[in-house]
Amino acid sequence: MITLNEIGIDKRLHGISAEIDRGMCCHILGENGAGKSTLLQVCAGLLEPGRGECRINEQPVTAMPAPRLAGFRGFHEQNSTAAFDIPAHSYIQFYAGRKPPHDKLIAALDIGRLLARPVSQLSGGEKQRVNLVRCIAQVWEAVEKGQAVLCLDEPLQGLDVRHQQSLLLFLRELCQLGNTVIMSCHDINISARFADTTLLLKNGRCLASGPVHQTFSIDLLETCFGIKFVITNNQNALQIHPQWPSA
């Protein structure tokens, strides 16, 4: 379980508290600058909060020795760029150790035909998929035991709809094994379908947290994003329609 207890960082986060159970997929939503990336860095143990504490399985994440953390916590950074111009397979192995990434991981992110190509020559979505493999491969042993925590900052960014689907279904599979996923997301309808639990952030504060049926109300979404929404419920699947101002 991940426990966030009154997390505060200067002007960026204010008193964020939440609990994310093992095996959950938690989506963090909010407008640009709301604090999603900052909170993910705190969860990953990469940023020490000025106030409060993040614990993973009761242990303060910033007190964990780096090698231990690196063995079970994966962090996917938004817009990460490769520091070296090497083939994708070498790039992944540089971070993930000697073993090549598992076939299942290669298939889920569909990077088989990218492995021999220099990372500098990959398209934006291809780079994103290689970086996701790099992140998950690093903690693969923990993933197979259902003990990994994956902190993913906008993992869907740049992915076409087919690759979005395969990633989301793969992450669901990983959660069913017991792994925990915390990810930021800008697509409310994807979160409505794939999030077990959500955190709505506004100006660094937690507006609401919990399962979608609690947090995706018109009032909360309108406060969170500052526009109007209509929500329909089709056979228990929420569909959220942002409303456009009339011309």
Ligand SMILES: Nc1ncnc2c1ncn2[C@@H]1O[C@H](COP(=O)(O)OP(=O)(O)OP(=O)(O)O)[C@@H](O)[C@H]1O
């Ligand atoms: N290193 C930093 N030092 C100080 N302020 C920062 C730093 N990084 C980000 N910020 C500020 O903190 C706030 C939260 O940024 P953050 O990147 O967490 O937002 P976000 O919700 O992930 O936004 P987006 O949807 O645009 O990715 C923003 O106002 C940002 O300008």
